[in-house]
Amino acid sequence: MSTPSSPLLQVRDLTIGFRTPGGIVEAVTGVDLDVAEGETVAIVGESGSGKSTTAMAVIGLLAGNGDVSRGSIRFDGTELVGLAESRMQKVRxxxxxxxxxxxxxxLNPVSKVGTQVAETLRAHDMVGRDGLDAAVHAALAAAGLPDPAATAKQYPHELSGGMRQRALIAIGLACRPRLLIADEPTSALDVTVQRTILDQIERMTDEFGTSVLLITHDLGLAAERAARVVVMSKGRVVETGSAEQILSQPEHEYTRRLVAAAPSVAIARAVPISRPTAVPTAVAGEGEGSDGSTGAPTAAAPDAVDNIVEIRDLTKVYRRRGRRDDFVAVDGVSLSIPRGSTVAIVGESGSGKTTTARMLLRAIEPTSGSIRFDGEDVSAMDTAALRRFRENVQPVFQDPYSSLNPSFTVQRIIEEPLAVYGRGSGSERRARVHELLEQVSLPTSTASRYPSQLSGGQRQRVAIARALALKPRLIVCDEPVSALDVLVQAQILDLLADLQRELGLSYLFISHDLAVVRLISDHVCVMQNGRIVEQAPSEQLFESPQHPYTKALLASIPGAALGAA
Structure with a gap:
């Protein structure tokens, strides 16, 4: 049993290897880690740093080809390395x-949520048959689900992302464990939902006295939620310390890079942001919320000639089959994008920001309203005009893993728009591809590789190179860095800013992450329930938000309350 002087979890010299056709690949090397009773410890690092592999070794869930080749994992005095699976199942x-x-x-997609919670309770004999339903409902209620009896009867696909994550929390904490491993528990969620989920985990673990091992790539989140932070890089622990020490006095070069690259930490410290000098101004009368409130004061509207895009009263209504009421996805949105500037639209999932971007791209047609590009009505364009429009307006999508054809080489991926538009001979197109690769800081040898042979950051650079192939004037970036680690994220944001300065590009930047938006945008439009509730120049919005929703978004940024720690 652990004593007051010994940690609940004690990891020493942990080394983990994976068997591959090419031999053993060592993913974790010599890791030391302690978690005390009731303590929250965060492991931070990029994808591939070994943080999740370390956590999975603790709970005995390494992939089938993975083994602990050296070291010790002691939980409450019991050695877990080499523990028989039958005994490990009782611990897990x-x-x-x-x-x-x-x-x-x-979550099992063909099993009701309540059934999945019940399986955990039954597996550990936590409750008898007669009390099972009540225990399931209690677990779901403790995880913050508003109608636990109804939720128990639903399938995972019938729940929102936040509700599904709460269901996982209910399962993870159903048996009131002494240690909870939270592996990137909110990385796919909007910032306000993220804060709600983390608050719920904190309330429950405080109530149960549970220790937490939090795995995350977000340093701001780790520093806000954990007493101690463990920084991992390339399978090794490079630094361990209190959250305050890691943020204010990082010792290792890798940690310093993480701190410098973390958008939420930059916001907390009010780091000056270098962006192109063009500062867009909002259209007079914009920013009125659905409740009739107005956003921050806006300047007079610029001359139309200064705007590459003007959107007025844009609305998108979806007819719902079998229902009398329609779904209004976008409701009377107006905004302008001045030439050479970055306008960001931020909001939660379902706010209408991506639908607005897709209407601008002519991927979907608006129900009403107008979009003008370079003074020309997009909806009235004939075939030739629309072809010119698509040359000048290019997208960069969220997921670099699904937006690139896996059966094409990088050469063919980037060359494809050039071929479609009949630009140049084969040799000229190959030369243009090499030029574009250099422009996005990739070696020309990348041209012969396939997407599966590239990292996430390299894939996103390829996607940007493809978007630049036709020399567009506007790029619509839809969550272009949300799938990337913080260091790679910083590289892509720097690249976008450099390209804007070099080529005079304009950006419409779609994101749910205000910390990222703070680093790249000149002007911010905040969307909620299909409407723009506030818009203002970036500095003004962050320093003096007016709408309650904007204030809630800012307050939810992980690490935003850390100040100049």
Whole structure:
């Protein structure tokens, strides 16, 4: 048993290897880690740093080709390395709980939520048959689900992302374990939902006296939620310290890079942001919320000639089959994008920001309202004009893993728009591809590789190179960095800013992450329930938000309250 002087979890010299056709690949090397009773410790690092592999070794859930080749994992005085699976099953769930990252792949899609909670309770004999339903409802209620009896009868696909994550929390904490491993529990969620989920985990673990091992790539979130932070890079622990020490006096070069690259930490410290000098102004009368409130004061509207895009009273209504009421996805949106500037639209999932972007791209047609590009009505364009429009307006999508054709080489991916528009001979197109790769800081040798052979950041650079192929004037960036680690995210944001300065590009930047928006935008439009509730120059909006929703978004940024820690 652990004593007051010994940690609940003690990891020493942990080394983990994976068997591959090319031999053993060592993913974790010599990791030391302690978690005390009731303590929250965060492990921070990029994808591939070994943080999740370390956590999965603790709970005995390494992939089939993975083994602990050296070291010790002691939980409450019991050695877990080499423990028989029958005994490990009793530890897992009852003593060590898990809240994994992706609720859609970690909840059984053909099993009701209540059934999945009940399986955990039954597996550890936590309750008899007569009290099972009540225990399931209590677990769901403790995880913050508003109608636990109804939720128990639903399937995962019938719940929102936040509700699915709460269901995983209910399963992870159903048996009131002494240690909870939370592996990127909010990375796929909007910032306000993220804060709600983290608050719920904190309330429950405080109530149960549970220790928490939090796995995250977000340093601001780690510093806000954990007493101690463990920084991992390339399978090793490079630094361990209090949240305050890691943020204010990082010792390792990698930690310093993480701190410098974390958008939420930059906001907390009010780091000056270098952006192109063009500062857009809002259209007079914009910013009126659905409740009749107005956003921050706006300047007079610029001359139309200064705006590459003008959107007026844009509305998108979806007819719902079998229902009398329609769904209004976008409701009377007006905004302008001045030439050479970045306008961001921020809001939660379902706010209408992506629908607005898709209407601008002519991927979907608006129900009403107008979009003018370079003074020309987009909806009235004939075939030739629309072809010119598509040359000048290019998208960069969220997921670099699904937006690139996996069966094409990088050469073919980037060359494809050039071929479609008949630009140049084969040799000229190849030369243009090499030029574009250099422009996005990739070696020309990348041209012969396939997407599967590239990292996430490299794939997103390829997507940007493809968007630049036709020399567009406007790029619509739809969550272009949300799938990337913080260091890669910073590289892509720097690249976008450099390209804007070099090529005079204009951006419409769609994001749910205000911390990222703060770093790249000149002007911010905040959307809620299909409407723009506030818009203002970036500095003004962040320093003096007016609308309650904007204030709630800002307050929810992980690490935003850390100040100049």
């Amino acid at each position: 769930g009852a003593s060590i709980g898990l809240v994994p990252q992706d609720p859609m792949s970690n």
